[in-house]
Amino acid sequence: MKKIAFITGITGQDGSYLTELLLEKGYEVHGMVRRSSTINTKRLDHIFDKITLHYGDMTDSLCLDKLLSTIKPTEIYHLAAQSHVKVSFEMPEYTGEVDALGTLKLLESFRKNCPDAKLYNACTSELYGKVVETPQTEITPFYPRSPYGVAKLYAFWIAKNYRESYDLKIKNGILFNHESERRGETFVTRKITLGLAKIKKQIQNGQSITPLKLGNLYSKRDWGYAPDYVYGMYLINQSDLNEDFVLSTNETHTTKEFIELATKECGLNLEWKGEGLNEKAYHNGQIIIEISEKYFRPAEVDLLLGDYSKAKNLLGWEPKVKFPELVEKMMKHDLNFE
Numbered sequence: 001m002k003k004i005a006f007i008t009g010i011t012g013q014d015g016s017y018l019t020e021l022l023l024e025k026g027y028e029v030h031g032m033v034r035r036s037s038t039i040n041t042k043r044l045d046h047i048f049d050k051i052t053l054h055y056g057d058m059t060d061s062l063c064l065d066k067l068l069s070t071i072k073p074t075e076i077y078h079l080a081a082q083s084h085v086k087v088s089f090e091m092p093e094y095t096g097e098v099d100a101l102g103t104l105k106l107l108e109s110f111r112k113n114c115p116d117a118k119l120y121n122a123c124t125s126e127l128y129g130k131v132v133e134t135p136q137t138e139i140t141p142f143y144p145r146s147p148y149g150v151a152k153l154y155a156f157w158i159a160k161n162y163r164e165s166y167d168l169k170i171k172n173g174i175l176f177n178h179e180s181e182r183r184g185e186t187f188v189t190r191k192i193t194l195g196l197a198k199i200k201k202q203i204q205n206g207q208s209i210t211p212l213k214l215g216n217l218y219s220k221r222d223w224g225y226a227p228d229y230v231y232g233m234y235l236i237n238q239s240d241l242n243e244d245f246v247l248s249t250n251e252t253h254t255t256k257e258f259i260e261l262a263t264k265e266c267g268l269n270l271e272w273k274g275e276g277l278n279e280k281a282y283h284n285g286q287i288i289i290e291i292s293e294k295y296f297r298p299a300e301v302d303l304l305l306g307d308y309s310k311a312k313n314l315l316g317w318e319p320k321v322k323f324p325e326l327v328e329k330m331m332k333h334d335l336n337f338e
Contacts, residue, residue: 006071007031008058008106009079010051013182014122016043017230018077023050025234030071032056032080043182058102061109068113075237076119078106081152084186085126088148089298099151100158107162107170118169120237121159124152125176125222125248125304135307138174138244145299156244163242171236176248176306179326180226181333188214188255189223192262193327193334199288200266200335211287215295217256217279220303224249225321225329235315248306249319259289261324265331 005022009015010031022029029051033041041048054071056063058080068076081099082088088095103121110119128136129145144150156172163170183190195212202209224247232247259281263270271282281289311317321329 001074003027003075004071004073005029005075005077006068006073007077007079009081009122010053011041011043012079012083013043013180013184013226014079014178014230014233015077016182017180017227018079018233019044019047019051021227021230021234023047027075028052030054030067030073032067058098058105061105064105064109065113068109072114074114074117076106076110076114076117077122077233077237078103078119079122081122081148083124083148084184085146085148085301086295086297087186088146088151092147095147096151096154099148100154103155104158107158111162111166111168115166115168118237119159119171120233121155121170121172122233123156123172123174123244124149125174125306126301127153127156127174128304129299129301131303131305134303135248135250135305136246137307138246138310145301146297149301160244169242171239171242172244173233173236174244174246174306175229175232176222176224176246176304178224178226178229178247179330181330182226183330189258189330190334192255192259193330194337196259196262196266196268196288196331197334197337199283200268203268203283209283209286209288211280211290213290213292213295214255214259215292215297216300217259217291218254219301220252220254220305222248222250222252222304222306223258223323223326224319225326228319228321232311232315232317235311235317239315241314245311245315246306246308247311247317247319248308249323250305250307251323252303252305253323257323258327261327262331265328266335
């Protein structure tokens with residue numbers, strides 16, 4: 001049987017890595033992209049002629065029906081979302097339309113047009129939010145703390161509902177933070193590596209330093225490497241188990257730890273002074289990092305720490321890239337990024 005994959009969110013970090021993986025495994029790959037006045041497929045440029053892209057949007061059920069009825073995929077990977085937590089506070093209605101109701105529209109189209117296919121639904125550790133236990137597993141109660149987390153909670157439960165109501169092959173992947181050289185430039189890890197690379201060049205060129213402005217330095221996250229997690233998505237969708245899986249590293253690190261490793265990688269001397277909003281990082285007496293209230297969330301998530309035991313035991317999945325190597329990969333890339 002010919003393997004045909006349909007990916008929503010194909011132009012994102014995860015979508016691009018997943019596309020590469022599926023092509024290597026002999027899939028015919030289709031992806032949905034939003035119409036834009038600028039080209040937004042740069043992560044796919046190197047494989048553009050090997051895939052088929054279709055214009056569409058998660059808010060358009062007629063479009064989803066047309067695509068699934070035409071493509072008839074054997075596997076669906078639902079990655080599309082308004083996935084920036086801070087932005088979800090500024091655009092809560094849009095986030096709900098795309099992340100919650102968009103998932104419902106995809107599931108309904110899936111049920112009508114290709115019910116024998118397998119569907120992977122991308123969920124998030126933001127479901128746990130104000131955590132009620134540590135580490136977080138597949139059975140940990142949810143307590144989301146942002147419009148993004150709440151919308152994804154709806155997506156998680158509507159996927160389970162369709163799975164159980166219609167006997168469909170639907171799996172939820174609860175993925176903790178995963179980063180890479182392809183991470184969007186507004187996400188904190190990439191913002192740090194790009195910002196430090198810019199500062200490094202300013203120092204080398206004898207220019208005045210433009211400090212990097214950040215929010216909460218002490219939130220703890222379970223950070224992994226995106227290609228590892230994309231392989232986990234693939235394993236989840238191949239499994240005959242219609243269940244939900246946590247993918248994580250079982251380690252937690254602060255944003256400040258990420259910064260300190262990144263500055264070492266690019267050869268900057270770091271000295272912290274002050275407390276709270278007045279805390280700053282200096283390099284040879286010059287401010288390179290300062291805190292801004294602008295980047296704090298209205299409701300903070302202080303700690304996320306996953307337990308991937310189930311994925312390890314039932315799927316044989318484990319993360320390969322550890323936190324220091326992740327930071328090294330991203331920092332080395334962005335030192336050469338134009």
